[in-house]
Amino acid sequence: MTGPMRDDEVRDLLHEVAAGVEPGDRLDAIRAATSARRGGRGWWVAGGVGLVAASVVTALALTTGGTPRTTAPEPAEPSPTPTSVDDRSQHVDDLEELRRSTEGVRAIYYIGDTPAGPRLYREFLTLDRHDTLSVAVAAAVGRTPDGRPLPADDHDPDYRVVWPALTNASAEMSSTGDSIEVSLGGDPEGDLRSRGELSAEEAQLAIEALVRTAQAAVGDRLPVRFLLFGDPVDTLLGVPTSEPVTTRPDLDVLAHVSLSDPFEGQVVDNDEPFVVRGAANSFEGNVVTRIQRWEGTEVVAEEPTIAGWNEDRLFPFEVTFDLTDVPPGDYVVISRTDDPSGAGMFDTDTRRITVID
Numbered sequence: 192m193t194g195p196m197r198d199d200e201v202r203d204l205l206h207e208v209a210a211g212v213e214p215g216d217r218l219d220a221i222r223a224a225t226s227a228r229r230g231g232r233g234w235w236v237a238g239g240v241g242l243v244a245a246s247v248v249t250a251l252a253l254t255t256g257g258t259p260r261t262t263a264p265e266p267a268e269p270s271p272t273p274t275s276v277d278d279r280s281q282h283v284d285d286l287e288e289l290r291r292s293t294e295g296v297r298a299i300y301y302i303g304d305t306p307a308g309p310r311l312y313r314e315f316l317t318l319d320r321h322d323t324l325s326v327a328v329a330a331a332v333g334r335t336p337d338g339r340p341l342p343a344d345d346h347d348p349d350y351r352v353v354w355p356a357l358t359n360a361s362a363e364m365s366s367t368g369d370s371i372e373v374s375l376g377g378d379p380e381g382d383l384r385s386r387g388e389l390s391a392e393e394a395q396l397a398i399e400a401l402v403r404t405a406q407a408a409v410g411d412r413l414p415v416r417f418l419l420f421g422d423p424v425d426t427l428l429g430v431p432t433s434e435p436v437t438t439r440p441d442l443d444v445l446a447h448v449s450l451s452d453p454f455e456g457q458v459v460d461n462d463e464p465f466v467v468r469g470a471a472n473s474f475e476g477n478v479v480t481r482i483q484r485w486e487g488t489e490v491v492a493e494e495p496t497i498a499g500w501n502e503d504r505l506f507p508f509e510v511t512f513d514l515t516d517v518p519p520g521d522y523v524v525i526s527r528t529d530d531p532s533g534a535g536m537f538d539t540d541t542r543r544i545t546v547i548d
Contacts, residue, residue: 299313299330300313300399300407301400302351305538306538311399314347314455324405325361327404328404332360349540353394355378355381355387359376359377361373369414370414370415370435371413372415372417373417374418374420374421384424384425384429389429394430398430399444402438414436414437447471448526448528448540449469450467458545459544459547462515465512469526471498471508471528472499472505473538474528478498481525482524494510519548523543524542526540
């Protein structure tokens with residue numbers, strides 16, 4: 192690049208990076224969250240990964256998508272002709288600079304529940320290891336970089352991994368550089384080709400989560416080729432994988448509201464302004480964020496804002512709270528979409544925080 196990137200340029204690039212950091216997340220905020228998080232949740236730090244800002248759902252301000260589904264989605268759409276290296280992005284140099292400026296922040300995708308059924312949420316991790324791609328896909332199947340199960344305390348309890356317990360994953364770029372190869376393994380007596388007791392929707396989302404996680408790790412929307420014990424596999428969890436797999440429309444697979452700040456378990460000083468950031472797609476753009484006592488239903492603060500709708504994507508939002516009069520203790524931050532029907536069909540995303548003086 193010939194000079195520093197303006198905020199609008201950063202937003203445009205973020206919008207193009209596959210499942211990357213959303214436009215509503217400023218790079219300095221990401222760096223600050225990364226630095227703050229390094230002091231806790233030891234296994235990520237010891238293993239070379241530090242949790243940064245939570246939540247996935249929303250590939251915030253993401254690309255176009257379809258309408259929400261109430262039935263199981265169709266199989267993942269294969270890409271018989273992978274995108275060429277030359278036309279993957281018009282801003283290759285800028286994307287490389289962006290990846291450096293965010294210090295290895297990547298999105299890991301997990302499944303959570305919404306009124307429309309299971310959807311994908313994401314958590315932001317900063318991957319300090321040199322092999323961020325393999326570390327990211329390992330986390331997406333619930334494993335640490337050294338193959339151990341993901342500790343429950345280091346994972347948002349609202350999200351889940353549906354891959355069989357002994358599943359492991361690694362990944363690398365293809366030799367031609369125009370696709371990503373994700374290799375799965377696990378219990379030799381198990382069968383990752385069958386979806387077992389999973390619903391068709393959960394199985395589809397499990398594959399989608401790996402695709403989006405791998406794309407976020409490399410910062411490009413490349414198709415993903417799946418291998419099982421090192422060999423090409425036609426079916427995983429009942430989902431066709433004989434051809435490289437691409438992502439489905441965002442609004443078909445992502446929850447319609449997602450928090451990126453605060454992260455789960457964040458400690459908040461009530462002397463400082465408290466900023467909540469995320470993205471959503473809601474009726475008339477309406478999003479309400481409230482802070483509620485962890486035990487009980489008392490709401491201590493609430494702020495409405497406008498995100499967006501009428502497009503098949505998620506729109507960034509940001510609200511700031513004055514917590515001066517909020518006493519120390521445990522609270523939950525809740526952001527919610529609007530439901531004009533009154534039937535309670537709204538999406539929510541939550542974060543537990545601890546307020547201190």
